[in-house]
Amino acid sequence: MSSPAARPVVVGYDGSDLAQKAVEYAAQIAEHQGEPLVVLHAADRIRYVQDAGYGLWTPAEAHKGALVVAERGAQVARHAAPTVEVTSKSSLSSPAAALEEISLTARMIVVGNSGRGRVSGILLGSTAYHVATLARCPVTIVPPGALPVPGPQHKVSVATDGSSSAARAVHHATDVARRYGAPLEVITVWEKPYQDNRGTPPQGYASMSQAVKLRTEAAQKVAAEATEEILREEPGLTVTDVVVEGRPEEVIAEAAADSAALIVGARGRGDLTSLLLGSTSRAVLHHAKCPVQIIR
16 A cells, blocks of 8 residues: 555556556556556547537546546556556546646656557657656656566666756666666767868867867766766666767667666757757657656
């Protein structure tokens, strides 16, 4: 039985195979964290509320039907983690709105990558994107074929560019690696500056070779400082760092492809402070092959 002060892990469930994977992953997360799990199904009826006036459906009937679906997901969770306290919950809102609302009191939101999205060509489903952008707690997006939760054989990866948002992600990743006994990988990426076809040196540099040298050194410094901070917090962790040149979203996703979790900050150095989800973090969600956790 969880304590009264416990904040639940919440997972969205729509009956799809991908949602089932998200439930199984969330159940294992809740088990490791000693938190209760809430399985939520949103009936998506609010936009059609006028129909209730014609007797086509009633709120009570809609909630009842949604609870039936949520309970199927709850049974999946109980099978995956028998010791976890699991409850089912319904909402008449859209999945995105329901998960955003419940994030105010949740420890974490877990959602599958695309579920039953209407446009199969979109790499990241609209619900996953909405929740990753607007939720008020950490959000984990689970793709198809996700690895097990972190552990001694399943590393945690964290991307950092030295920003304050990345620092929070590094701190959170350190705690996750400690709790799960997992090795921690620090990923830092740098990009070559633009050089025109006349060979003009990149702005601010005497030559391209100087730009490459200085940018590489700056990225290595960011990675080294993050590693030092991690080991100050948790001296017993196994920590490695990867410094790579390329497009950040592609390199980060590739480096973390075999990770049990990739943790990123909501915004980096290059993102406008008014954005709720930075461009690199957003792009990583599209490219990642492992579960991605967004930290604010």
